[in-house]
Amino acid sequence: MRRADEFCAAYGLKVPILMAPMAGACPPALAAAVMKAGGMGGCGALLMDPETIARWAADVRAKSDGPFQMNLWVPDPPPPPPRDAAREAAVADFLANWGPRPVDLSAELSISFADQCEALIDARPTAASSIMGLFPPETVDQLRARDIRWFATVTTVTEALEAERAGADAILAQGSEAGGHRGAFKADKAEAQPIGLVSLVPTICDAVSIPVIATGGLADARGLVAALALGASAVQIGTALLRAPEAALSPAWAEGIGQARPEDTTVTRAFSGRPGRALRTDYVAASERPDAPAPLPYPLQRSATGPMRAKGRQENDLAYIQAWAGQSASLARATAAGDIVASIWAEARATLGQ
Ligand SMILES: Cc1cc2nc3c(=O)[nH]c(=O)nc-3n(C[C@H](O)[C@H](O)[C@H](O)COP(=O)(O)O)c2cc1C
Known part of the structure; x- marks a missing residue:
């Protein structure tokens, strides 16, 4: 509790709960609801251009004056992934069974990380969080100059030490239970080192010597109490908020989350080319068959699955939806986000005798 109290005092929080930054699933209304309940809002800005980043921050500030983090993916070092016409054609043929055949794979290559960083810094969030690597030193300097804290997502102790050395203010320890993309710095190691939160948090x-925020599979008071006992100063929750009405998720995805046992999720590259934990939908299962083509490298596979994902959203059909979900999905409650945050904290305090 002392660690949690110190973290809350440092970041202007009433509860040591952060909303996970979830690209494509973090409307301002969801962040604002978490902030009004005393937690930290979150924005996954991966797919946002500079104007959208500025608008998201303005929308949230119009609703709440609480703290929020904005998150960016650190791009892989050059060169960009090689293009392979034969492989791309095989993937396009496969995906033609799941929606319109993809034609243009270049769309997702066009957003500039440098422009996103500039927009994020101009938006002045409480914290900027990184995933898939570390912010470059010049970005770290710019954040510091604007008094924006840096939360670095890591999946191993080695990555945590690198992040601390590079100047991170807090570590976001992402366990392998987590929904969405795994934040491993090296894409090829992401599946090889799937470390669960019970091992990851205390060893980090x-x-x-900087605060550690636990994330991955935390969805109720039991998880929060366990994370604090393991040494965390706060928790970050993603999937547990996705059934809240403010998340405005496709109903089929929200329902799928409510019904999924841990074993109904799996880590797959089939949506983006980077491994992420999702519901094992019909498409994911089909992509695991031996005759299915191997996914293209990130971000080409994400472009390739664009038409299928759009169809899934339009038709509200889980088979075509990129249904990210963590292993504790079934603990997610279909109720207001503010109630989820408030009740997790109230129950945790009662458990801790506070
Ligand atoms: C739909 C969805 C989108 C996500 N997008 C991002 C993202 O853009 N950036 C990021 O750092 N993490 C992202 N994550 C991972 C979360 O930050 C966090 O690690 C994860 O949600 C924790 O596990 P949980 O979902 O079991 O709570 C995403 C997770 C989900 C479920």
């Missing part, structure tokens, strides 16, 4: 806490 022993290794670093």
Whole structure:
């Protein structure tokens, strides 16, 4: 509790709960609801251009004056992934069974990370969080100059030590239970080192001297109490908020989350080319068959699945939806986000005798 109290005091929080930044699933209304309940809002800005980043921050500020984080993916070092016409054609043929055949795979390559960083810094969030690597030193300097804290997502102790050395203010320890993309710095290691939160949090806490925020599979008071006992200063929750009305998720995805046992989720590259944890939908299962073509490298596979994902949203059909979900999906409650945050904290305090 002392660690949680200190973290809350440092970041202007009433509860040590952060909304996970979830690209494509973080409307301002969801962040504002979490902020009004005393937690930290979150924005996954991966797919946002500079104007959209500025608008998101303005929308949230119009609704609440609480703290929020904005998150960017650190791009892989050059060169960009090689193009392979034969492989791309095989993937396009496969995807033609799941919606309109993809034609243009270049769309997702066009957003500039440097422009996104500039817009994020101009938006002045409480914290900027990184995933898939570390912010470059010049970005770290710019954040510091504007008094924006840096939360670095890591999946191993080695990555946590690198982040601390590079100047991170807090570590976001992402366990392998987590919904959405795994934040491993090296894409090819992401599946090889799937470390669960019970091992990851205490070993990182022993290794670093900055606060650790636990994320992955935390969805109720039991998870929060466990994370604090393991040494975390706060928790970050993603999937647990996705059934809230403010998340405005496709109903089929929200329903799928409510029904999914841990074993109904799996880590797949089939949506984007980077591994992420999703519901094992019909498409995911089909992509695991031996005769299915291997996914293209990120972000080409994301472009390739664009038409299928659009069809899934339009038709509200889970088979075509990129249905990210963490292993504790079934603990997510279909109720207002503010109530979810408030009740997790109230129950945790009662458990802790506070
Ligand atoms: C729909 C969805 C989108 C996500 N997008 C991002 C993202 O853009 N950036 C990021 O750092 N993490 C992203 N994540 C991962 C979360 O930050 C966090 O690690 C994860 O939600 C924690 O696990 P949980 O879902 O079991 O709570 C996403 C997760 C989900 C479920």
